[in-house]
Amino acid sequence: MRWQVHSEEPLYTDPWLDVRVADVELPDGRHLDHRLIRTAPGAGAAVTDDQGRVLLIWRHRFITDSWGWEIPIGKVEEGEEPIAAAAREVEEETGWRPHSLRPLLSVQPTNGISDSVHHIFRADSATYIGPPTEGWEAERIEWVALADVRRLIGKGDVVSGTSMAALLYLLTNG
Known part of the structure; x- marks a missing residue:
């Protein structure tokens, strides 16, 4: 069951991290706003x-x-x-x-x-x-x-x- 990501929007960004909210569609068709953090390796x-x-x-x-x-x-x-x-x-x-x-x-x-x-x-x-x-x-x-x-x-x-x-x-x- 793969989740589909329709968009990502930044909530907060600095040199260490990028906090975002993604519009995610679940396999049953429901959508949810999912928070995520993007960082350097x-x-x-x-x-x-x-x-x-x-x-x-x-x-x-x-x-x-x-x-x-x-x-x-x-x-x-x-x-x-x-x-x-x-x-x-x-x-x-x-x-x-x-x-x-x-x-x-x-x-x-x-x-x-x-x-x-x-x-x-x-x-x-x-x-x-x-x-x-x-x-x-x-x-x-x-x-x-x-x-x-x-x-x-x-x-x-x-x-x-x-x-x-x-x-x-x-x-x-x-």
């Missing part, structure tokens, strides 16, 4: 090391007033390739430069309301280059044992859908 990385750990940031998200472990991720800038954005975000947020990034997965974390896509890459090592340039992003930056990820998810210490998807993918696919 995001890119991040799950960086592991030879000790079975993953590089994570512990941060507060004011919108949900929650703390949690996340992989480094951020906006892909206009004209930037997702892999370059992922490398940049890891460096800016952690102070570590990832080596040999390769695609891990792409997720659409809120596809019922947003077209946001997150391109996640993987690196098996990184070099410390200094303090993060965006130190306000994280309370802590740590190499966390992959063996602890299930427990952290279970106790609510990983709540970001994109981070959770990437970490669970790492656990199930090595």
